[in-house]
Amino acid sequence: MKRCLIIDDSSVIRKVARRILEGFAFKVTEAADGRQALDECVKEMPDAILLDWNMPVMDGYEFLRALRAMPGGDKPKVVFCTTENDLAHIARAMHAGADEYIMKPFDKEIVEAKFQEVGLI
Amino acid sequence: MNAADYGFLCRFLKERSGFVLAQEKEYLVQSRLLPVARRNGLSDVANLVQALQTGASAALKTEVIEAMMNNESLFFRDKIPFDRLRDTVLPDLLKRREPVRQIRIWSAAASTGQEPYSVAMMIADRPEFAGWRIDIVATDISNDALEQARGGIYSQFEVQRGLPIQLLMHHFDQIKGEWRIKDRLRNMVQFRQLNLLSNFSALGQFDIVFCRNVLIYFDQPTKIDVLARIRRVTAEDGYLILGAAETMVGLGDTFVPVPDRRALYRPHPRDPAPVVRLVPDDARVA
Numbered sequence: 001m002k003r004c005l006i007i008d009d010s011s012v013i014r015k016v017a018r019r020i021l022e023g024f025a026f027k028v029t030e031a032a033d034g035r036q037a038l039d040e041c042v043k044e045m046p047d048a049i050l051l052d053w054n055m056p057v058m059d060g061y062e063f064l065r066a067l068r069a070m071p072g073g074d075k076p077k078v079v080f081c082t083t084e085n086d087l088a089h090i091a092r093a094m095h096a097g098a099d100e101y102i103m104k105p106f107d108k109e110i111v112e113a114k115f116q117e118v119g120l121i
Numbered sequence: 122m123n124a125a126d127y128g129f130l131c132r133f134l135k136e137r138s139g140f141v142l143a144q145e146k147e148y149l150v151q152s153r154l155l156p157v158a159r160r161n162g163l164s165d166v167a168n169l170v171q172a173l174q175t176g177a178s179a180a181l182k183t184e185v186i187e188a189m190m191n192n193e194s195l196f197f198r199d200k201i202p203f204d205r206l207r208d209t210v211l212p213d214l215l216k217r218r219e220p221v222r223q224i225r226i227w228s229a230a231a232s233t234g235q236e237p238y239s240v241a242m243m244i245a246d247r248p249e250f251a252g253w254r255i256d257i258v259a260t261d262i263s264n265d266a267l268e269q270a271r272g273g274i275y276s277q278f279e280v281q282r283g284l285p286i287q288l289l290m291h292h293f294d295q296i297k298g299e300w301r302i303k304d305r306l307r308n309m310v311q312f313r314q315l316n317l318l319s320n321f322s323a324l325g326q327f328d329i330v331f332c333r334n335v336l337i338y339f340d341q342p343t344k345i346d347v348l349a350r351i352r353r354v355t356a357e358d359g360y361l362i363l364g365a366a367e368t369m370v371g372l373g374d375t376f377v378p379v380p381d382r383r384a385l386y387r388p389h390p391r392d393p394a395p396v397v398r399l400v401p402d403d404a405r406v407a
């Protein structure tokens with residue numbers, strides 16, 4: 001079973017995303033900010049990460065840079081999922097090593113399409 | 122809606138677009154046509170039907186047909202056909218068409234443009250096509266859909282299903298929360314209004330025909346007829362690409378599936394050269 005880490009400071013979004021991803025047979029773990037998420041990744045590196053941008057402690061962009069610098073941190077497919085919907089943010093994220101990008105609001109079909117795109121489904 | 126009006130609308134649609142309404146779709150007709158009636162100063166669908174029966178303008182007839190169409194489309198819809206295009210069809214045609222360096226592609230029910238633009242994205246910037254002439258002709262019966270296609274503007278929702286983010290970044294500009302295809306790509310596609318029931322031989326010969334998610338609305342004889350006429354504008358060594366859920370089963374043998382390549386078809390080899398008749402025509406036994 002593939003593991004997906006959902007990183008978002010909104011518990012509502014985490015819940016919605018969890019339901020969608022469990023529907024695609026992922027084993028889901030959650031983190032409310034980048035700091036917590038890094039701890040999770042040290043414990044066990046997930047196969048997929050759904051990543052919000054704006055979070056209070058360590059934002060998604062900083063998290064991604066830290067992740068990609070970690071041993072084994074190149075392995076997870078990282079899909080941003082954020083209200084930062086402008087080209088400049090998208091370009092920065094992709095440059096930092098994101099694999100796909102979801103612009104909120106999202107639904108099941110969009111998550112499915114993006115996860116398929118990077119070979120997770 | 123009374124049965125006579127519904128029957129009339131079914132025949133009207135079938136004759137003009139091939140569209141076959143399933144049984145008991147009165148509610149669908151009602152909900153699609155009431156706004157058309159109102160826009161034209163008619164109080165309800167019954168009055169609209171009466172107008173159609175007593176010589177409505179061509180514009181009103183078109184409006185009715187367009188209102189009934191399902192224009193849903195997606196970038197890289199079903200994915201597989203586009204993988205086939207990239208991995209099988211284009212490499213093959215790059216070899217075969219080397220002498221002329223020209224490939225002609227037809228999107229026969231292009232709707233709001235996602236299909237021809239997806240094709241264009243697979244060809245744009247590919248160095249192997251440098252110096253080639255690639256025509257992408259995109260047609261649809263619906264002027265509304267074509268107008269949107271020509272504009273090339275899509276919502277955030279529309280660009281997120283099927284379009285990889287790298288292609289979005291590369292081929293679109295962002296304008297106030299919407300996404301607009303760059304001119305470079307827009308200029309690769311020619312859009313034209315065309316009813317598949319009409320004669321389309323004037324479009325010329327094509328190497329690749331996309332005819333996806335439109336035959337499903339037609340009845341069997343219409344499907345067979347349209348496919349036979351598509352066959353006539355498809356190069357002998359060209360390709361037909363159907364929707365992922367469509368097959369040629371029961372539709373004759375104008376096209377045959379490419380083995381192990383779902384969704385991909387080739388023209389049936391033309392009938393062998395006519396055999397020399399030993400008996401003159403007029404001497405044949407009837």
Ligand SMILES: C[S@@+](CC[C@H](N)C(=O)[O-])C[C@H]1O[C@@H](n2cnc3c(N)ncnc32)[C@H](O)[C@@H]1O
Pocket residue numbers: 137138139140190191192193194195198229230231232233236260261262263266315316317318332333334335338364
């Ligand atoms: C569901 S869309 C398919 C779009 C695209 N090919 C795809 O697969 O995503 C069907 C399109 O067929 C068009 N259509 C229906 N009847 C037609 C006809 N007789 N001639 C040409 N186009 C027709 C409709 O206007 C509509 O845009």
